[in-house]
Amino acid sequence: MKRKIPVILLFCLVLLFPNFLLGEERQEISLMVQWFPQAQFAGYIVAHEKGFYNEAGIDATILFSDGTDSPFQEVLDNRIEFCTGWLSQAIMLRSENEPILNICQLLQKSSLMLVAKKESGIETAQDFEDKVVSNWGGDFSIQPIAFFQKQNIQPDVIPQSFRIDGFLVGAIDVTSAMYYNEYHKILQAGIDEDELVTFFFTDYDLNFPEDGIYCREETLQRDPEICRNFIDATIKGWNYAFQNKEEALDLVMKYCREYHMQTNRSHQRWMLGAIETAMTYQVGDDPNKWGTLKKEDYYTVAEELLNQKLIITIPSYKDFYKDVVHER
Amino acid sequence: MKDEKVKVKHPLARKLLLWIGLPLLLVYIIVILFTYFWSGDNALKQMKEYLFELTSHHASMLDGKFMKVSGASIGIADAIDEFSTPTKNELYSLMKKKLSENSDIYGMAIAFDPFDYNNKLKLFSPYVYRTDKDIADIDLAKSYDYTLQDWFMIPKLLGTSYWGEPYFDEGGGNILMATYSQPMHKNGKFIGVSTADISLDDLELEMSNIRIMAGYTYIITRTGTFIYHPTKEYMMNESIFSLAEEDGQPELREIGKKMIAGEQGITTFRDVNTGEKSWLVYSPIPDCHWSFAAVIPDKEIMKTVNSMVIRQITIMVIGLLIILLVILWAAIGITKPIKRLLGFANRISKGNLDEKITGIRGHDEIHELVKAFNKMTYDLKHYISDLTAATKAKESVESEFRIARQIQESLLPRIFPPFPDAEEFDLYARNIPAKEVAGDFFDFFMLDNENIAVIIADVSGKGISAGLFMAVTRTLMKTVCVKDVPPVEAMEKANIVLCQDNDACMFTTLFLAIYNIRTGKMKWTNAGHDEPIILSKDGSHRILKTFKDIALGIDETREYHEGEAQLEVGEVMVLYTDGVIEATSPEKELYGEERFIKILSKNAGKTLVEILDVVTENLEGFQKDNQFDDITILLLKREK
Numbered sequence: 007m008k009r010k011i012p013v014i015l016l017f018c019l020v021l022l023f024p025n026f027l028l029g030e031e032r033q034e035i036s037l038m039v040q041w042f043p044q045a046q047f048a049g050y051i052v053a054h055e056k057g058f059y060n061e062a063g064i065d066a067t068i069l070f071s072d073g074t075d076s077p078f079q080e081v082l083d084n085r086i087e088f089c090t091g092w093l094s095q096a097i098m099l100r101s102e103n104e105p106i107l108n109i110c111q112l113l114q115k116s117s118l119m120l121v122a123k124k125e126s127g128i129e130t131a132q133d134f135e136d137k138v139v140s141n142w143g144g145d146f147s148i149q150p151i152a153f154f155q156k157q158n159i160q161p162d163v164i165p166q167s168f169r170i171d172g173f174l175v176g177a178i179d180v181t182s183a184m185y186y187n188e189y190h191k192i193l194q195a196g197i198d199e200d201e202l203v204t205f206f207f208t209d210y211d212l213n214f215p216e217d218g219i220y221c222r223e224e225t226l227q228r229d230p231e232i233c234r235n236f237i238d239a240t241i242k243g244w245n246y247a248f249q250n251k252e253e254a255l256d257l258v259m260k261y262c263r264e265y266h267m268q269t270n271r272s273h274q275r276w277m278l279g280a281i282e283t284a285m286t287y288q289v290g291d292d293p294n295k296w297g298t299l300k301k302e303d304y305y306t307v308a309e310e311l312l313n314q315k316l317i318i319t320i321p322s323y324k325d326f327y328k329d330v331v332h333e334r
Numbered sequence: 335m336k337d338e339k340v341k342v343k344h345p346l347a348r349k350l351l352l353w354i355g356l357p358l359l360l361v362y363i364i365v366i367l368f369t370y371f372w373s374g375d376n377a378l379k380q381m382k383e384y385l386f387e388l389t390s391h392h393a394s395m396l397d398g399k400f401m402k403v404s405g406a407s408i409g410i411a412d413a414i415d416e417f418s419t420p421t422k423n424e425l426y427s428l429m430k431k432k433l434s435e436n437s438d439i440y441g442m443a444i445a446f447d448p449f450d451y452n453n454k455l456k457l458f459s460p461y462v463y464r465t466d467k468d469i470a471d472i473d474l475a476k477s478y479d480y481t482l483q484d485w486f487m488i489p490k491l492l493g494t495s496y497w498g499e500p501y502f503d504e505g506g507g508n509i510l511m512a513t514y515s516q517p518m519h520k521n522g523k524f525i526g527v528s529t530a531d532i533s534l535d536d537l538e539l540e541m542s543n544i545r546i547m548a549g550y551t552y553i554i555t556r557t558g559t560f561i562y563h564p565t566k567e568y569m570m571n572e573s574i575f576s577l578a579e580e581d582g583q584p585e586l587r588e589i590g591k592k593m594i595a596g597e598q599g600i601t602t603f604r605d606v607n608t609g610e611k612s613w614l615v616y617s618p619i620p621d622c623h624w625s626f627a628a629v630i631p632d633k634e635i636m637k638t639v640n641s642m643v644i645r646q647i648t649i650m651v652i653g654l655l656i657i658l659l660v661i662l663w664a665a666i667g668i669t670k671p672i673k674r675l676l677g678f679a680n681r682i683s684k685g686n687l688d689e690k691i692t693g694i695r696g697h698d699e700i701h702e703l704v705k706a707f708n709k710m711t712y713d714l715k716h717y718i719s720d721l722t723a724a725t726k727a728k729e730s731v732e733s734e735f736r737i738a739r740q741i742q743e744s745l746l747p748r749i750f751p752p753f754p755d756a757e758e759f760d761l762y763a764r765n766i767p768a769k770e771v772a773g774d775f776f777d778f779f780m781l782d783n784e785n786i787a788v789i790i791a792d793v794s795g796k797g798i799s800a801g802l803f804m805a806v807t808r809t810l811m812k813t814v815c816v817k818d819v820p821p822v823e824a825m826e827k828a829n830i831v832l833c834q835d836n837d838a839c840m841f842t843t844l845f846l847a848i849y850n851i852r853t854g855k856m857k858w859t860n861a862g863h864d865e866p867i868i869l870s871k872d873g874s875h876r877i878l879k880t881f882k883d884i885a886l887g888i889d890e891t892r893e894y895h896e897g898e899a900q901l902e903v904g905e906v907m908v909l910y911t912d913g914v915i916e917a918t919s920p921e922k923e924l925y926g927e928e929r930f931i932k933i934l935s936k937n938a939g940k941t942l943v944e945i946l947d948v949v950t951e952n953l954e955g956f957q958k959d960n961q962f963d964d965i966t967i968l969l970l971k972r973e974k
Contacts, residue, residue: 165482171488172487174556175492176492194573195557196558196574196587263567270571270572271580272580
């Protein structure tokens with residue numbers, strides 16, 4: 007009997023730590039997303055919680071930005087491997103010769119928009135000029151500025167906070183909103199869609215693809231397999247989230263509660279739906295076709311950045327975007 | 335005496351119950367049904383009003399609390415307008431003073447628009463707030479750019495005060511708070527805002543103590559967000575609109591829109607928490623544009639409403655039972671003495687008049703009836719004894735009358751023909767007496783072999799006295815009419831005797847004839863009697879004219895006259911009393927002399943008995959049972 011004990015112990019160890027015994031050590035990576043937990047990041051949360059990253063041999067840590075730290079900077083400073091971010095900002099960094107690479111462009115469609123209440127008398131952009139218009143700064147201001155130029159208007163724009171209270175109480179007439187977030191928050195504050203006037207930038211040839219996955223050139227060169235596996239697992243996570251929305255929402259809400267997010271499930275459901283729309287825009291719901299940065303989109307954004315003198319030259323598309331999924 | 339059981343087909347108690355109880359029962363049933371349907375509505379209405387008022391009351395209390403906080407901030411803004419150039423210390427102490435005065439305020443700030451406090455200082459915002467021990471202060475400008483904060487930007491843009499949406503003050507007080515911002519002006523120019531924070535932890539504590547029936551309460555902000563809700567995870571996360579969306583209840587969204595519009599209302603909806611139909615009562619908290627609401631399960635309300643209705647109906651049913659019992663009691667109260675009376679009356683009817691009803695108290699109609707009954711029994715008893723005595727007396731009198739009449743009748747000659755052997759004449763008489771003893775009489779007697787005295791008389795009045803007077807007169811006449819005494823002498827003698835000691839003033843008419851049976855001659859005298867009729871064989875007649883002297887017994891000094899008459903063979907002298915001609919038909923028609931003579935004439939050829947039969951028959955037919963006076967007829971016929 008005594009001889010059997012080491013055998014049993016060994017068996018238990020195999021069960022508990024298979025990688026250790028099988029010699030398959032997982033690669034630890036970190037991903038930072040742009041904001042606190044919400045359905046905008048459901049795919050990463052699902053991939054992590056459902057063990058898709060683990061299955062891909064990755065021990066992923068998801069970090070949530072609080073708005074004060076820049077995920078791009080964290081990547082460039084080599085503190086983390088991956089981050090999510092908007093295409094516009096990445097192009098600007100690239101044009102400054104920062105070694106940032108887009109390895110997966112998930113959101114194909116811009117969700118940024120302008121919203122006004124019909125009761126404020128606004129019907130077209132031409133009505134903005136004597137109204138109070140608020141915009142977020144940074145990446146969020148590029149499309150509005152381009153839009154105002156296109157519309158040939160010069161409204162007084164005031165800085166916008168992350169709350170929509172000013173708009174709700176009528177202090178602000180036109181506000182920036184993400185379709186998946188603030189727009190629905192307006193609806194959840196008791197204002198009906200038919201009481202609103204909306205301006206989607208995508209409708210004005212200003213489709214700036216938003217969330218993409220970025221890493222440093224060096225990371226891709228060193229561990230292309232890990233990059234590929236990470237993207238694969240992420241896309242699997244997203245696909246699972248869209249196929250099993252309520253389960254995904256359970257996980258998202260779990261994160262939201264942990265981070266004391268002031269949100270609710272129906273809002274996150276709306277967000278997940280809106281993100282799905284943005285991700286499948288023009289590419290469809292086949293996950294194999296997701297994650298591509300289309301060249302025309304790239305140039306739409308880059309040219310506008312050039313136009314607004316936010317960049318001096320347009321970086322090479324080929325240098326900027328590495329299709330790690332589809333190249334395989 | 336024990337009352338005998340009286341069987342009544344339709345007892346009064348049942349009638350009373352039927353006629354009062356049954357309609358009452360019907361009315362009650364209608365009222366109860368009405369109560370159930372109408373009073374249910376009414377109770378529901380009352381319940382709604384009650385909930386409405388209760389909710390308004392709580393909302394007002396909360397409003398008062400918020401107004402105290404906003405009032406402090408307004409006070410600061412007004413004070414800033416007064417100051418020319420307040421020092422930093424003055425500002426801090428001003429706010430600390432306000433904070434110490436008002437325990438509801440968590441913190442206060444004065445945030446200046448860039449360069450408006452000092453043209454060398456861009457941002458300056460002194461802030462005082464409570465710590466565990468005392469009141470601390472900082473300059474918010476050193477932490478962040480407050481000009482981008484909603485509490486600064488929104489009132490600046492709006493130009494009016496603003497109660498901001500609550501937020502969790504992480505790192506600061508670590509509490510849920512809401513900020514009131516009041517724009518400050520100097521010489522009409524916006525220079526910043528004065529703020530006051532309220533801790534929602536205190537509000538939560540206060541709210542958790544509010545109980546409205548078996549329901550719960552909550553508060554939503556102007557955006558519909560729950561800032562107090564018994565389900566903790568709703569607070570700051572869910573809004574009434576998110577619940578409506580999550581639960582697929584568009585109606586709830588509409589209710590929410592009314593709530594955030596500052597409306598007051600009461601409505602039913604499906605509670606998201608319980609899935610049950612519930613009542614939602616809401617009332618605005620005007621100062622901060624929030625809304626206070628109470629949610630009460632419908633079953634709780636209906637339980638209360640039903641218990642109100644059931645209570646009402648129970649009271650009514652008890653009332654009905656009491657009324658029915660009272661009716662029954664009253665019925666028994668009324669019928670019990672009546673039943674006793676009935677038994678009593680039954681015993682009376684069996685002749686027991688010695689009983690008296692006792693033991694029925696009160697002064698009502700029944701008691702009066704009992705009194706009347708007792709009096710009636712008493713009177714009846716006495717009346718019967720009186721009646722018995724009277725009947726006995728009457729019977730004795732009547733028997734005396736009968737005897738008197740028998741005597742009277744016995745005084746009259748009864749055997750006809752009285753002289754069957756006499757060939758010279760025939761004589762028949764008949765007396766038909768009236769009911770009472772009367773005074774008619776007739777008599778005849780032979781004075782000698784040739785002369786016969788014939789008398790007919792009619793004594794005044796009726797009754798015993800008349801009878802006695804008649805007896806006396808008859809006897810007297812027998813005494814005075816003797817052989818060879820002329821009739822007038824006999825008459826005068828009789829008159830004198832009758833007038834003596836005639837205290838009763840009685841008198842009699844009398845016709846006396848002394849008839850010679852061989853010659854047919856007669857001597858007569860008449861004391862006021864009807865004159866005789868002489869009837870011939872052929873039917874003709876004549877009246878024997880007389881002097882018609884005064885009746886006997888009136889005046890003893892009066893003289894009487896005498897006359898003579900001759901009766902031919904075959905002639906009949908008819909003597910009669912006034913009972914004949916004064917006989918009256920039921921139609922008050924007099925029989926009369928003419929009718930009498932006519933019937934006599936018609937039957938003149940017949941025998942005396944036949945004539946008497948025809949006449950009496952005719953008279954009886956005429957007056958029917960209407961005879962008041964004696965009828966006496968005497969017929970004397972000369973045969974040869």
